[in-house]
Amino acid sequence: MRAETEKEKEQEKEQEQEKDTVTVHGGTPAPPDPAPVVEAPDSAATAGADRPHRRRAAVVVAVVALLTAAPLVLSPYPVSAMTRMLAFAVLVIGVDLLTGVTGLPSLGQAAYFGVGAYTAVLVGVHITPDAMVQALAGLVMGLVAAAVTGWVAVRARGIVFLMLTLAIGESVHQVADTWSAVGGSNGLAGMPPVTLFGGPALLAAGFVYWWVLVVAALVFAAVALVVRSPYGRTLRGIRDNEARMRALGYRPALARYGVFCLAGAVAGVGGALWAQQARFFSPGDMGFEVAALALLSVVIGGAGSLWGPCLGAALVLFVRDNLSASIGGHGPLVLGAVFVAVVFLMPRGLAGLTGGRLRELAGARRRKENSS
Amino acid sequence: MATHLVSVLNGLAMGSLLFAIALGLSLVFGMMDVLNLAHGAVYLVGAYVAVALVTDGAGVAAFVLAVLAAAVAGALLGGLLAALTRATTHHLDQALLTLGVGLVVAEVLTLAFGTDVHSISAPAPVGGGVTVLGETYPVYRLLVIGFGVVLAVAVYVLVERSPLGSVIRATVADRAMVAALGVNTGRVLVGVFAAGAALAAVGGVLAGPILGAQPGLDEKVLLLALVVVVIGGLGSVRGALLGAVVIGQVQALGTALLPEYASFLVFAAMALVLLVRPAGLLPARTGVHA
Numbered sequence: 001m002r003a004e005t006e007k008e009k010e011q012e013k014e015q016e017q018e019k020d021t022v023t024v025h026g027g028t029p030a031p032p033d034p035a036p037v038v039e040a041p042d043s044a045a046t047a048g049a050d051r052p053h054r055r056r057a058a059v060v061v062a063v064v065a066l067l068t069a070a071p072l073v074l075s076p077y078p079v080s081a082m083t084r085m086l087a088f089a090v091l092v093i094g095v096d097l098l099t100g101v102t103g104l105p106s107l108g109q110a111a112y113f114g115v116g117a118y119t120a121v122l123v124g125v126h127i128t129p130d131a132m133v134q135a136l137a138g139l140v141m142g143l144v145a146a147a148v149t150g151w152v153a154v155r156a157r158g159i160v161f162l163m164l165t166l167a168i169g170e171s172v173h174q175v176a177d178t179w180s181a182v183g184g185s186n187g188l189a190g191m192p193p194v195t196l197f198g199g200p201a202l203l204a205a206g207f208v209y210w211w212v213l214v215v216a217a218l219v220f221a222a223v224a225l226v227v228r229s230p231y232g233r234t235l236r237g238i239r240d241n242e243a244r245m246r247a248l249g250y251r252p253a254l255a256r257y258g259v260f261c262l263a264g265a266v267a268g269v270g271g272a273l274w275a276q277q278a279r280f281f282s283p284g285d286m287g288f289e290v291a292a293l294a295l296l297s298v299v300i301g302g303a304g305s306l307w308g309p310c311l312g313a314a315l316v317l318f319v320r321d322n323l324s325a326s327i328g329g330h331g332p333l334v335l336g337a338v339f340v341a342v343v344f345l346m347p348r349g350l351a352g353l354t355g356g357r358l359r360e361l362a363g364a365r366r367r368k369e370n371s372s
Numbered sequence: 373m374a375t376h377l378v379s380v381l382n383g384l385a386m387g388s389l390l391f392a393i394a395l396g397l398s399l400v401f402g403m404m405d406v407l408n409l410a411h412g413a414v415y416l417v418g419a420y421v422a423v424a425l426v427t428d429g430a431g432v433a434a435f436v437l438a439v440l441a442a443a444v445a446g447a448l449l450g451g452l453l454a455a456l457t458r459a460t461t462h463h464l465d466q467a468l469l470t471l472g473v474g475l476v477v478a479e480v481l482t483l484a485f486g487t488d489v490h491s492i493s494a495p496a497p498v499g500g501g502v503t504v505l506g507e508t509y510p511v512y513r514l515l516v517i518g519f520g521v522v523l524a525v526a527v528y529v530l531v532e533r534s535p536l537g538s539v540i541r542a543t544v545a546d547r548a549m550v551a552a553l554g555v556n557t558g559r560v561l562v563g564v565f566a567a568g569a570a571l572a573a574v575g576g577v578l579a580g581p582i583l584g585a586q587p588g589l590d591e592k593v594l595l596l597a598l599v600v601v602v603i604g605g606l607g608s609v610r611g612a613l614l615g616a617v618v619i620g621q622v623q624a625l626g627t628a629l630l631p632e633y634a635s636f637l638v639f640a641a642m643a644l645v646l647l648v649r650p651a652g653l654l655p656a657r658t659g660v661h662a
Binding site: 099105149152155158159160162163164166167168170171172174175178179180287288292295296299332333335337338339340342343344 | 406407456464465469476478591592594601602631632638639643646
């Protein structure tokens with residue numbers, strides 16, 4: 001009996017390793033890998049990964065260099081637009097952690113985004129203009145808000161989870177809309193420009209951009225570490241087969257609650273960054289539309305991949321803020337059509353266009369489950 | 373006391389409307405696991421149909437016409453949504469599809485009617501008020517309560533006591549088994565989807581004189597309907613009724629007694645119910661989601 005469970009554990013581990021290697025390959029536009037990874041996961045990971053790894057590193061360096069250099073060549077308007085995209089991308093990373101990694105589609109993360117943003121504005125107005133303190137306060141409050149409300153949602157799965165997070169998100173939104181302490185529907189304004197290390201106020205759009213870029217990169221790296229860690233594997237295990245994880249002695253409910261709190265903290269940081277750029281926050285910035293756009297970004301980018309959703313976030317905000325203005329402010333019309341089109345044309349998102357094998361496997365498994 | 377009576381009556385009227393709106397959401401969810409995020413937009417279609425057809429001082433005829441037009445528009449939209457969602461199998465994709473359709477519909481309505489807040493007058497013969505225990509109360513709202521009662525009875529008879537109803541209930545419980553028995557579940561699904569959407573649109577017309585019509589109302593109504601469905605129990609008709617009555621009261625009394633926290637109270641009610649009964653107050657008797 002014991003031997004059997006151990007064997008099963010080993011199989012599970014092997015499967016997880018297989019998944020990890022595929023994820024690594026999926027991160028770069030790797031050439032189609034003819035050797036099936038299933039047979040010898042370890043050797044395939046070390047032998048086949050060398051070249052893609054180097055290419056991947058080159059891509060990362062190039063992207064970081066381009067993002068860093070952007071304010072040197074662009075005028076302030078596009079720089080502040082990119083700052084917003086980065087802050088939004090942080091929110092989207094949190095949504096992806098839930099939706100893609102853990103398999104819990106969420107429409108409520110905008111609530112914690114809003115909590116973080118309001119916290120940052122209040123700290124900025126009343127306590128200190130220090131950007132780091134504000135971001136930390138946003139993180140903590142996002143975490144607390146998610147911990148307080150999340151237990152309602154994490155007991156459910158799948159679409160019911162979506163439903164509950166939507167209800168939570170809309171409730172928090174309406175509280176913000178009516179609560180006079182945070183300015184009601186007018187929002188909170190009058191936030192002074194942020195400072196760093198007690199230095200002068202960061203007035204130029206480029207300096208704020210660099211600050212937001214650094215924080216966004218840190219969040220990205222932290223979440224990437226979590227996803228790779230044993231905890232991340234537990235989360236993916238829960239996504240793929242929760243009953244089995246429970247049988248193996250994991251505690252799925254606790255792990256789900258943990259990841260919900262973590263995603264709330266990430267969303268809180270995103271909100272704080274958003275508020276530091278805009279120096280203003282109103283309930284309109286945390287409504288249903290924002291939550292829907294964050295989920296759309298994840299789906300466009302490819303749930304489960306981290307870079308895909310970030311790209312999706314930039315794309316979605318670009319459509320909403322720029323394209324929308326050029327077609328008479330009817331962005332939602334375009335975005336609605338994008339939702340429908342993405343489902344039919346790009347079911348695996350941008351990330352699926354490069355390395356879709358894992359998702360194909362997952363999709364096949366899901367279909368099997370549905371039909372059984 | 374009398375002012376509280378007015379709140380209770382308001383709550384009952386709101387509950388009647390919420391029942392009409394949430395019913396379709398709950399049944400569609402119970403049957404095909406589709407969360408119809410366009411449900412609020414369908415409601416808004418009904419509300420704007422009322423804006424277009426019911427002018428100030430319009431008679432009962434115009435109002436009935438609006439109800440019929442909204443029902444047709446809602447049924448068509450529901451049929452479209454059913455066809456779209458049946459084209460994919462993944463639940464998240466289905467939710468995103470309805471979300472996209474909802475965004476497009478709401479934006480088209482904004483294009484057609486502008487961003488102004490429209491108010492809709494009750495039809496002239498019932499536009500006045502009656503005295504209830506010393507307080508004047510609009511006749512129209514009493515009629516809405518009556519509509520809710522009639523609807524509840526009609527739906528009860530249809531779903532619990534008719535052959536069609538047994539097919540619907542069986543499809544909620546186990547769709548594959550019903551299909552194996554030779555019933556065309558696809559037709560049942562599309563029918564229920566269309567009927568539910570039609571009811572939501574009719575709810576939009578009926579709620580017109582109370583809530584008006586404006587952009588953003590779709591989200592608020594969708595939220596309330598969601599909470600009703602969650603509190604009542606997914607896929608359950610009786611649950612939707614109970615949830616609608618509870619949330620109607622919470623809303624009305626909350627707005628009257630604690631206006632600052634009215635929206636928070638709705639969430640608190642939901643959290644409380646989920647804490648005590650995670651499956652809702654009256655879950656469908658044979659749950660699909662074990």
